[in-house]
Amino acid sequence: MFRLPVLVLLTLAIAFGGGAMSASWTLKATSGFGAIKLGSWSAYPELQTADADPFAKAHRADNGRILLGRAEGLVFTALSDEAGAALSGRCAYDISGTTPPTRFWFLQVTDARGAPLDTPARFPTSLNSWTTLRNSDGAFTIRVSADPSPGNWIRLDSDAGISFVLTLIDTPAAASASMIELDMPTIKRIGCRDA
Amino acid sequence: MRSLLLAIAIGLLGAAFIHIIIILALPLWTGTDSWTRVKALGASNRFYALANEPNTTGLYNENPNVRTAVCHFDVSDGPIRIIASGDVPIWTVSAYDSSANETYSMNDRSAIGSGVNIAFVTPAQMLQLRRIMPPALEQAVLVELTRPEAYVALRVISPTPSHEPAARAFLDTALCQAMSLESG
Known part of the structure; x- marks a missing residue:
């Protein structure tokens, strides 16, 4: 007598529970398709447009940030260094090289989900194209670490995963990424302190 | 089984x-999408400069180099003009519809003058303007919106702290105003 209701209940539980869990898992795992990947860096040039896929739109609605338009700029995020290891706040990194052609750029260290880190105001948390010192060949090296270092330094002292966010303002990078090899800075891990 | x-x-x-x-x-x-958050900032047709720290509105300047102001509006009753000017290195503007899809963006490199001068119109208003262009809009960039409700983000680049006052002045004096088209 109870077989039918139990089976129906089982079906509904699998449908709603499975559907909700898989939707929430997929949203956490991916920011949508259509990424440009250059080395360790990826960007989503269509994320703010009507052409974004449903995953991206769901992410966008949940996040609620006002994204950069196409003529405004492009945001690149790196979650791992050039060896493929995930970025960690306990480690020190050297970000060196050049950026694609752009009128202005700034580099910031955020937590793994893109929120700013809790850093005392006296420490530098970001650098931009006007404040970054260059080598004689035009390339730069930025040291991201807990200990101060001469030259370009961004302070990083966290116990969790982090990401580097490089924002290019007014750049043709999105349009040309598929046609030519664009140079992005490399991320090298220098060392980690103990847990 | x-x-x-x-x-x-x-x-x-x-x-x-x-x-x-x-x-x-x-x-x-x-309920946390950017359209809902922008509408919750206050009345339409005025710019709200975003705070520099996370706050209850959910919107803030995420990076010290970019200062943003937002304005939401409805073009059904007439064109909306965005006007801003000042001595800043770079400014950018983008417009989004009520689903947070980008409908337009530009930066100071493609501006006619040195300031922001954009008018958002409906397709019907655009036809009217093609017949008779009011002098006020002659130098403006005309952008047609298919959906009447929209919001605009005006961003100013402030590379060093010494640029902050000019950036703040640029955003504080920016206008997001309705204008009426005289019916012919």
Whole structure:
């Protein structure tokens, strides 16, 4: 007598529970398709447009940030260094090289989900194209670490995963990424302190 | 046993269905999408400069180099003009519809003068303007919006702290005003 209701209940539980869990898992795992990947860096040039896929739109609605338009700029995020290891706040990194052609750029260290880190105001948390010192060949090296270092330094002292966010303002990078090899800075891990 | 397997199979099918529905419908009911947040800032037709720290509005300047102001409006009753000027290194503007899709963006490199001078219009208003262009809009960039409700983000680049006052002045004096077209 109870077989039918139990089976129906089982079906509904699998449908709603499975559907909700898989939707929430997929949203956490991916920011949508259509990424440009250059080395360790990826960007989503269509994320703010009507052409974004449903995953991206769901992410966008949940996040609620006002994204950069196409003529405004492009945001690149790196979650791992050039060896493929995930970025960690306990480690020190050297970000060196050049950026694609752009009128202005700034580099910031955020937590793994893109929120700013809790850093005392006296420490530098970001650098931009006007404040970054260059080598004689035009390339730069930025040291991201807990200990101060001469030259370009961004302070990083966290116990969790982090990401580097490089924002290019007014750049043709999105349009040309598929046609030519664009140079992005490399991320090298220098060392980690103990847990 | 067979009916158990059938129940599980139908359940999995339902899960796939619900998964798709959730992904597609999420933008409609999160309540945290940028359109909802911008509308919650206050009345339409004025610029609100965003704070530099996370706060209850959910919107803030995420980077010290970019200062943003937002304005939401409705073009059904007439064109909306965005006007701003000042001594800043770079400014950018983008417009989004009520689903947070980008409808237009530009930066100071493609501006006619050195300041921001954009007018958002409906297709019907655009036809009217093509017949008779008011002098006020002669130098403006005209952008046609298919959906009447929209919001605009005006951003100023402030590379060093010494640029802050000029950036703040640029955003504080920016205008997001309605204008009426005299009916001919």
